[in-house]
Amino acid sequence: MPRIDGRKSNELRPVTFYKDYIKYPEGSVLIEMGDTKVICNATVEERVPPFKKDSGEGWVTAEYDMLPRATHDRNGRDINRLKQNKRSVEISRLIGRALRSVVDNKALGERTITIDCDVIQADGGTRTASITGAFVALALACNHLKKKGLIKKIPLKSFVAATSVGIVGSEGLLDLCYSEDSKAQVDMNVVMTNNEYIEIQGTGEEAPFNRNQLNELLELAEKGIQELIEKQKEVLGDIANEI
Amino acid sequence: MPRIDGRKSNELRPVTFYKDYIKYPEGSVLIEMGDTKVICNATVEERVPPFKKDSGEGWVTAEYDMLPRATHDRNGRDINRLKQNKRSVEISRLIGRALRSVVDNKALGERTITIDCDVIQADGGTRTASITGAFVALALACNHLKKKGLIKKIPLKSFVAATSVGIVGSEGLLDLCYSEDSKAQVDMNVVMTNNEYIEIQGTGEEAPFNRNQLNELLELAEKGIQELIEKQKEVLGDIANEI
Amino acid sequence: MPRIDGRKSNELRPVTFYKDYIKYPEGSVLIEMGDTKVICNATVEERVPPFKKDSGEGWVTAEYDMLPRATHDRNGRDINRLKQNKRSVEISRLIGRALRSVVDNKALGERTITIDCDVIQADGGTRTASITGAFVALALACNHLKKKGLIKKIPLKSFVAATSVGIVGSEGLLDLCYSEDSKAQVDMNVVMTNNEYIEIQGTGEEAPFNRNQLNELLELAEKGIQELIEKQKEVLGDIANEI
Amino acid sequence: MPRIDGRKSNELRPVTFYKDYIKYPEGSVLIEMGDTKVICNATVEERVPPFKKDSGEGWVTAEYDMLPRATHDRNGRDINRLKQNKRSVEISRLIGRALRSVVDNKALGERTITIDCDVIQADGGTRTASITGAFVALALACNHLKKKGLIKKIPLKSFVAATSVGIVGSEGLLDLCYSEDSKAQVDMNVVMTNNEYIEIQGTGEEAPFNRNQLNELLELAEKGIQELIEKQKEVLGDIANEI
Amino acid sequence: MPRIDGRKSNELRPVTFYKDYIKYPEGSVLIEMGDTKVICNATVEERVPPFKKDSGEGWVTAEYDMLPRATHDRNGRDINRLKQNKRSVEISRLIGRALRSVVDNKALGERTITIDCDVIQADGGTRTASITGAFVALALACNHLKKKGLIKKIPLKSFVAATSVGIVGSEGLLDLCYSEDSKAQVDMNVVMTNNEYIEIQGTGEEAPFNRNQLNELLELAEKGIQELIEKQKEVLGDIANEI
């Protein structure tokens, strides 16, 4: 069965990074994965949360949100309900964990980098696009610190990217757009370095899945993530060589 | 004294409208006034607030917010403090009042149009850029309703645009950027149709001002707003003829 | 057309100040403008907000609220909705800006004066009555500091009062009561020293307005404010001579 | 030991009721007990809470709050902390229970009366003054309903008043002012009809108390409450005869 | 009239204390009074609230809550409404006051003990069971401090227990279960040491009550509390001798 946008089952959507998209952040990128668009801004602050005080170590955290009309219907702002969207809470935690797994906190030094991922247009895969974009923003912010002489080397142990994979009909697909995602029996988000797993979140939304299906999806994800990391290297240029 | 960006005292910053910027809203525009960038999305919903129920009349409202890193320093999100930023409350109310003053609620019919103005980069004049952009998004949404046959005519009685003016040193300046705004003795936001006032908010932040100064600032504003309305007409094309 | 209470178009409602109305605040006054009644209490605290720390300068701020039954229908308390009323936010900010424009922060010294304006009965013009009353409470609190030897002079650069003006029918009116305000085409709040503007907020609620109308309203406001400042001088007695 | 204001141990402070204090509520009174001043406003609304829907019965409830500067030091507003003051919660519930115990809900009919008790100046005994004043506001609101023909009789089964009593030093005192209250070993609030108890809340703040002390305090309270009910009868005039 | 569970009018329900119920708290007990079950956990923290800073004195406080399904119908969690249940606020304050009345703050030293009373199953009398259980948890926590050498003696001046009494039909009953409580004309919660009152809260929910009824209820309560204190002594063993 052909995909809605004519892609092959193991093909990513076109991905573009707009570097230095916003002028104030220490690292900023707009990532577009097909029609999914996320502004990723990295802010460096010379303080750490209480549990890192006097540890000599830094901290990386992330916040994920959507503009009210990033989706087909308008979603009211969290502040009007006085409650953070539960899905946003879950995704913010995921992005933070993914980035922290490759940060050398000692080399970062006692400062915090916060990555704000704000989805301005959503068409599936916003959490994985956020991770892929956030890594670039984080690397740019690290480079900013290095150029200012505040750190000696880019404190990142490896590249990190993420993609979604899923079983739609009986077929495994890479990088689901929204209309595919809403029909998937199994939906999996995979965060990887070039060849190892950082986080796997697989859910049998409509039906449980078995080991074979899991393995098929992991293969697809690995291919996609390696391509995404190539794109990250392109946009980061020389900085990429230090990671 | 020359202005920081070389403009004349009565000269606007370059202004650009990116029409249909986000694909889901009924009306969408990205407005750039110099380095100030605001996404203005208009959402149509087929319901009205309680006080308009069964009135046969519509309602237009607005919400204003900033991304955390739209400014030099990062501002935490409202939801993390559980309080809406007081400045955002004031500006949201201003944008809503400004737009409502030219809407023909009867012709709009019993539906609500909400304009979300999200500042992605701020360099002074975000509230006036929001009004100027929101009007375009509103007109686009009205056109969407008309094309769908839900309304007979564009229910807008006139164009609306806004600009800031101020006294810096002893000189009146049009369209202040952030560094000018932060030095202004008097700061005024003016919302106008082509030749009449909709809202005037003038504040002697550093010192009181007199009638002559007021009149000088109103002249400057009028010139700027007429230019902005020309730009709005350009971007709206044929729709402009119906307003 | 005669006004509902028989006043001339350029006539204020009867105004009374009850000095030292509440016994605990450093400055306290009940202001009655016709049937509008506001308790204005000034509190001195020997600390400043973070952005004034170690500046040697003081800070003046204001909070505006209404009792639930200050109006015809009962308004629930903010705490039951967990949201501050948006109108109260806007007015609190206006009162604070108005007072700060005449305070000599250096002469006040590193302390905060908070003016609580609590409307116990509302009949139009609550925000302008609050400013007019708040100035008296502020002056009383300054005098309290001076009598205790904590400051050398009253740190107020000029008097401040405020009034509302509006166009009802085609006539400009001074000091609108509620029933006039709800019929006004144009509504303007003016804050002035004896002869200069501190803040002008004019809104064409029903229709835009032109420069002639603006000028007519400013004349009316100026007359009213000069009368209000005379009343403030009376109630402040000797303190008035030091401002 | 003489009392701070020269009263006898079994003597109330001077009490005054200002009837129809605010013009909008269906029942309104300012009660002054010495320096304690509480505005009590009764609002009638033609709806009931869900648990009374279609019961044919009414509901009476109360809300208690203080102006920020009703006390020696300024208390921030609840809305700024997003939390209702715990003491206010407790007192609001007490006032509501006290009034409901004498309301004939059937005779009131399916409507709600809310009594807002807002303390504008506090000098001890604010909760008992609130109950005593709230009863008068409630009776006035009932009379308003009767005059409008909405109910046939005043739906109140008896008078209700309240006072505080306490042991200071080793002496039982009636109607404690703040400075007495803060030194009391035992503090008791008593709510009564003319001769029976509605609520007793006694606390051995500094030390436990025995049955003799309890009885002494109940005698004092009974005397005070009978005097307060006389005052309520005076202010209510003819209405009093129907209760 | 026989009681629903066959008890005599002056008979407590069976009471059991499960000591050291949870393994982490400094003091922990599960109290069962009939079908009412409350986990009481005492936490010691080496800090005090601001008003006790540098006083050399400690502070004891309590928090009361219920699991959502501790009752016949499910009660949503407070956090989903963003408001603390008003009944829980009132009860938390009562438990804290009751415990503090017997604590020697000087002997406790500058630390805080927080008693969490979480009702896992409710069948009437949860507030009094909480007090009775909280006292045991508090004593265990004090003993923990003493064994660690942080305090010299158990800083408790006497035992504290609580029970509810009420008039159902025309009969005074001790320790009401839920079905009795919901029919009671008069409902009273009594907190006592072995022979003196700490807090009395009596409410004529359905009808006012007189001195004779009050005295009958106080007798019943005294008998019940003395039995509860015997049980507390049993479970505390040697620790009881030091109180």
Next chain:
Amino acid sequence: MPRIDGRKSNELRPVTFYKDYIKYPEGSVLIEMGDTKVICNATVEERVPPFKKDSGEGWVTAEYDMLPRATHDRNGRDINRLKQNKRSVEISRLIGRALRSVVDNKALGERTITIDCDVIQADGGTRTASITGAFVALALACNHLKKKGLIKKIPLKSFVAATSVGIVGSEGLLDLCYSEDSKAQVDMNVVMTNNEYIEIQGTGEEAPFNRNQLNELLELAEKGIQELIEKQKEVLGDIANEI
């Protein structure tokens, strides 16, 4: 390396289910996995969320929370911060998804079952113990509906249980207790039916992991989950045959 409690690497902690633990819920169980103890209460309500209205289908949801002293240090209650704990949000969503994957919503009919999982003592694996216990509470509630004749069959398509697995040192371990969990390089939560995956969440907290490690962990999890499902069958008795 021997485990802290002497278990083999592929050995579960002792698990016990206390059926009908609380008397009010339609399904109730206390699950103990070693020292981790969770009360799981299932509530049936005859209404559905808006998005299921008139669908003929039911809905299953879950809420997860901890008592303040379920852990070594006391965690303040969410309501005191006015924010739901982010970890609790994530876990509540996981439990709900896990249960819904095996519910036949049509057979359940238009009603909601809410499973409250309240951890009273935590020693690692609270989210997986919650899922394992919640399934039993859910089955008991379904049986309650069937016995009342409201549904024809138990609307559960298969058993569901969950366990945690992880790599500690270089060894794969089943069912981590807290001290093991805090040292794990890789931590994975697995939710399964008897032989298929419902959800896999694996995180390389300290280091990324490869496919071999993933497979080893999945083997361990499968063994543990099959044992847990045997235990669930035992406690459910005859009900188990209908699933």
